Amino acid sequence: QVQLEESGGGLVQNGGSLRLSCAASGRAFSDYDMAWFRQAPGKEREFVAAVRSTGPTYYADFVKGRFIISRDDGKNTLYLQMDSLKPDDTAAYYCAGRLRRTYTSVQSQYDYWGQGTQVTVSS
Secondary structure: OOOEEEOOOEEEEEOEEEEEEEEEEEEEEHHHHEEEEEEEOOOOOEEEEEOOOOOOOOOOHOOOOEEEEEEEEOOOOEEEEOOOOOOHHEEEEEEEEEEEEOOOOOOOHHOOEEOOEEEEOOO
């Protein structure tokens, strides 16, 4: 089992940048495939990006070229670098994990979740 805690959210202007972090504790972080999801007010939670325990990364089309997901297994931390932010990126961002298997963007397939961190992009 792993516990997850996000940080790094905040208020940023249109076109700005933020870096989210997700600190993991518990079982070996390197055993987990990790992902970021987000949920805007009144909308369903949606997939943003994933990184497998073996390294490959995957992105939702709407963040390609703007967001980068990465992990530091030595620090038990997942990151999401977000550049060229838009007001539509305003949402609560959640990190999620599951023991390594095949890639998935389906939130129900992730077993562990953080509490979320709010990102607000002003126009």
